[in-house]
Amino acid sequence: MELWPWVTSALLLLLLLVQLSRTARFYAKISLYCALCFSASAVAAVVCLLRHGGRTVNNMSIISWFVRTFKYVYGLRFSVKGLEKLEGDQPCVIISNHQSILDMMGLMEILPKRCVQIAKRELMFMGPVGLIMYLGGVFFINRQRSSTAMSVMAEVGQRMVSENLKVWIYPEGTRNDNGDLLPFKKGAFYLAVQAQVPIIPVVYSAFSSFYDPKKKLFTSGTIKVEVLDAIPTSGLTVADVSKLMDTCHQAMRTTFFHISQIPQENGTPVGPRAHPVE
16 A cells, blocks of 8 residues: 555645644744754764864864754844853853743753853753753753752862863753743852852743744744843852842842833832742
8 A cells, every 4th residue: 555645635634734723833933852862962963072072171162063053943133132151261150040841941042162061961961952951061960969969069179270161050950931030049049159250140031922822833033142240149159049049030030020111119020020039
């Protein structure tokens, strides 16, 4: 039995569904995004191995080039303010808000030289994606075992100074698209104080105007990015971590509302997608 007519009919039906159904378009674009991540990771891994021979932060520039091409597929634009604040040669901790799986594109769009990320250990086992993260020098932590996570963070603190690394962390700890910032976890701030390096906050505007899983919306759009002034930690101790964390959270939250054009009442966002932080 000839299969080609059935395959052709199935493809035509899929194309018709994508054209007529927003839900179908959403899942088609998500599937394409996952396919791009896996295929680009596989190709980039080969390039990294040929170019540098193994695990090194220098591979991040190769990875960044591949990921930055994704925006052309999805019609996304980035409007960046304050990028020069990331260009210093000194080590630092970079923190940013974390909204969706698309954050990787935003990260790679402005990734400075000699910058690595801290990621959950589970990502290391995601085939070529885990491999390329390993080759790029990403530090993996087991969030289920606090003692192991603390030892990894201690190692990160030592290496970021000795190897002149910038470390990118999502202090919310998980993806959040509720129209506000979640409370921060303290790990990034302990790290900065321990290493006595500055913290540089980076804020991305809300994705909800073009990407909304609840509404199955995924269209083209512009993402505003603002790099805030570095916050020094020289002379600070563990006793100052809570205040440092609150200072960063307040500055990032104010900027997030501003660049996302989210209305507020008494410092609390209002609207259908806005929910106060608990």
